[in-house]
Each structure stands twice: as structure tokens, then as C-alpha cells.
Amino acid sequence: MKGLRINTAWLSSIVGLHAAELTNREVALDDLFSASTVHRLIDALWGDRIDRELLGSLWPDAAVDARVDHAVTALTSQIAPSIAELADRMDLSQRHLRRLVERDTGLTPKTIHQVARLHHAIHDATVTSRAGLAQIAASNGYSDQAHLGRDAQRFSGLTPTALIERASTPASAEMF
Structure with a gap:
């Protein structure tokens, strides 16, 4: 599949x-x-x-709401702004930003940010093999290693170690 x-x-x-x-x-x-x-x-x-x-x-006629595209790009960047800061920069209320993003993506801005942060952490762990999970977690904005573990479990159903191993295999390098 x-x-x-x-x-x-x-x-x-x-x-x-x-x-x-x-x-x-x-x-x-x-x-x-x-x-x-x-x-x-x-x-x-x-x-x-x-x-x-x-x-x-x-889909040549597909039109993407530029505000949503901008928000998703910002939220998935390595150094993402807070949702409040992003809404302010876009001259939108946080509530309106959430409605726009959720309407077009099916996800809240917070969830997009959390998934992107996990993606960045797993990517960092696959390229920086000498760093421990606690260090990877801290460098990606997690309060502690347990927080990274909860996000990994929530979004992938795997532990961070299992997710890193899976992401490190050549066949899975593009999966996450």
C-alpha cells in the first residue's frame, strides 16, 4: 500500500x-x-x-489560498514563529488563522507546527548520530525528551528510536 x-x-x-x-x-x-x-x-x-x-x-485550476500557503510554509520552517506571532504578521486574528488553515488542510496550525517539529527532530537525529535524544529534543524546542516521545507516539505510533531507525533506512528516507 x-x-x-x-x-x-x-x-x-x-x-x-x-x-x-x-x-x-x-x-x-x-x-x-x-x-x-x-x-x-x-x-x-x-x-x-x-x-x-x-x-x-x-489540477491546473487548483487555487491555493496564499494566506494558507504562507502559514503552512512558516509553521513548517526550522525556526517557526509562534501562532500568535504568525497571525499578527499576517494581520489576522489567531482564530481566523486557525479557521483558514484548518479549512484547507484539515489540521490546526498547532498540529502542523508539532508535526513539523517532530519531522525536524527525526531528521536531525538521522544526520547527527552522535547526539542523544535529549539533546535532539532540546535543540528542536521540546521541553524534554519525554515530550519528544509523546509527539512521536501521537503522530507515528512509534517511539522516537523506532521512528529514527525507520527514517534512516534507504527505502524510508522520504517517508516522513
């Missing part, structure tokens, strides 16, 4: 539903797309890389 990871800012526009309707659900591609689009996606998945160009060619 393969999965398709779509930039969260594009999701709502591509599938034609509010992303919140798809949150925490497993949905078959043929429930969302035409048979020809599904075949093109499956063909592309064999290469394990789908990028903005392919998505743009499949």
Missing part, C-alpha cells in the same frame, strides 16, 4: 472538499478522483516523488 502526501495548503483545492472532512480518515483515491487521474497518480507513485509540477499538471 502506498500513500500520497500532498502539501496541506493544496489539499482542499485539489480534492474539492474541505480538508477537515478528511482529517483522520483513510480515503481511497478513486473515491476522490476520476479513474484517469488515479491511473496517472499510480504511475507517478512508482517513482515515489510527486511534486508541485505534477500536481499542477493534474
